Amino acid sequence: xxxxxxxxxxxxxxxxxxxxxxxxxxxxxxxxxxxxxxxxxxxxxxxxxxxxxxxxxxxxxxxxxxxxxxxxxxxxxxxxxxxxxxxxxxxxxxxxxxxxxxxxxxxxxxxxxxxxxxxxxxxxxxxxxxxxxxxxxxxxxxxxxxxxxxxxxxxxxxxxxxxxxxxxxxxxxxxxxxxxxxxxxxxxxxxxxxxxxxxxxxxxxxxxxxxxxxxxxxxxxxxxxxxxxxxxxxxxxxxxxxxxxxxxxxxxxxxxxxxxxxxxxxxxxxxxxxxxxxxxxxxxxxxxxxxxxxxxxxxxxxxxxxxxxxxxxxxxxxxxxxxxxxxxxxxxxxxxxxxxxxxxxxxxxxxxxxxx
Numbered sequence: 378x379x380x381x382x383x384x385x386x387x388x389x390x391x392x393x394x395x396x397x398x399x400x401x402x403x404x405x406x407x408x409x410x411x412x413x414x415x416x417x418x419x420x421x422x423x424x425x426x427x428x429x430x431x432x433x434x435x436x437x438x439x440x441x442x443x444x445x446x447x448x449x450x451x452x453x454x455x456x457x458x459x460x461x462x463x464x465x466x467x468x469x470x471x472x473x474x475x476x477x478x479x480x481x482x483x484x485x486x487x488x489x490x491x492x493x494x495x496x497x498x499x500x501x502x503x504x505x506x507x508x509x510x511x512x513x514x515x516x517x518x519x520x521x522x523x524x525x526x527x528x529x530x531x532x533x534x535x536x537x538x539x540x541x542x543x544x545x546x547x548x549x550x551x552x553x554x555x556x557x558x559x560x561x562x563x564x565x566x567x568x569x570x571x572x573x574x575x576x577x578x579x580x581x582x583x584x585x586x587x588x589x590x591x592x593x594x595x596x597x598x599x600x601x602x603x604x605x606x607x608x609x610x611x612x613x614x615x616x617x618x619x620x621x622x623x624x625x626x627x628x629x630x631x632x633x634x635x636x637x638x639x640x641x642x643x644x645x646x647x648x649x650x651x652x653x654x655x656x657x658x659x660x661x662x663x664x665x666x667x668x669x670x671x672x673x674x675x676x677x678x679x680x681x682x683x684x685x686x687x688x689x690x691x692x693x694x695x696x697x698x699x700x701x702x703x704x705x706x707x708x709x710x711x712x713x714x715x716x717x718x719x720x721x722x723x724x725x726x727x728x729x730x731x732x733x
Contacts, residue, residue: 400439407435414502426483433479434503438471460512468507472500528707551580557611572610579603594661594668595627597636601659604637608644616648621660629661629668629733632708638701639672639727647676647725655724666712667732675724698727705729 411431415424445463480486554576561569582600598620605618640657648655661670698715705713712732720726 400436403435403439404432407431410435410502410506417502429482430475430479431503433482434472434475437475437478438467438507440474441467441470464507468504472503551576553611554607561610568610572607575603575606575610579607590633591630592633593627594622594629594631594670597631597633598622598627598659598661600634601636601640604640605657612648615654616644617654617656619656619658619660621658623661623663626661626663626668631668631670631731632704635701635704635729636670636672639698639729642698642727643672643674643676643725647674647678649676651676664730667730670729670731671726672728673720673724673726675720675722678719678724701727701729705731 408428408431411424411428414421414431415427421427442463445467450462554572558569558572561572579600582596582603602620605616605620609616609618636659640659643657648657655675657672657674659670659672661668663669698717702715705715709732714730716728716730718726718728
């Protein structure tokens with residue numbers, strides 16, 4: 378670890394613990410540098426004096442680097458330019474201050490630099506080490522910034538997909554439900570009123586979800602209940618559903634409309650094509666790592682001989698499992714997952730695991 382490592386973490390305030398770790402790492406780094414100087418230039422000086430000068434110079438450079446990072450002119454510059462500016466100031470100032478400290482510790486009279494080839498070796502070695510540190514950490518910061526930019530692009534892409542999902546899901550639901558309402562008004566006014574009530578709940582929750590990126594499990598289950606109630610009126614006895622959410626999990630945050638595509642997929646590809654009745658169960662439970670939500674149906678399931686690894690392609694369009702998996706990857710990385718398995722005795726099971 379170089380004494381100029383500070384700038385690689387300049388955007389996050391350092392705690393006392395991380396600062397002490399940085400100082401300890403810098404002390405170890407410059408102890409190694411003193412050892413290399415002692416080996417590379419035998420007879421230059423005793424190891425003790427080299428160690429005192431190396432530690433004093435290195436920690437002094439660290440001090441100036443920490444101070445310089447607080448100035449706006451450095452924080453707003455591009456990474457490579459910022460490192461050059463910090464190094465151009467921190468290295469010479471740290472070298473001078475380090476020499477003053479080292480000579481005071483050794484009880485010797487002050488002298489900044491003695492002439493002679495042997496006395497230039499520590500200076501050249503210090504500059505080379507500092508230059509290497511500048512280049513290394515500037516490169517690391519550039520790569521880190523590129524990774525952040527890629528992650529941000531993926532997040533924006535996921536948000537765009539979510540907006541498309543919302544834009545397509547609402548008219549899709551509205552048109553089909555209104556078509557059913559038209560026939561129910563004349564044939565069964567009580568059921569028509571019930572469907573209108575559920576449609577109001579569904580649209581209200583969908584509108585709220587369209588304005589935010591995160592909702593709660595309680596809100597998601599309320600929206601799913603309204604949706605499934607509407608679908609049960611449309612499909613009649615062909616659809617049976619059950620929702621199970623423990624009260625202690627109702628306030629758990631979750632990406633908005635994350636479960637809706639899974640339930641839509643279960644109906645579209647499992648229940649609707651099946652002859653006879655089918656059921657959908659959605660339940661959540663606490664796990665050691667977070668929360669697990671399962672959407673299981675007793676629909677058609679996978680065709681015989683199908684590869685479970687290819688089931689993400691079952692849901693085409695913007696309602697598919699691929700969309701859910703990509704959102705989880707962008708938002709949580711490897712901490713979240715979507716697993717797909719056959720449901721016994723028939724149907725399909727999708728399980729989402731998210732950290733809390």
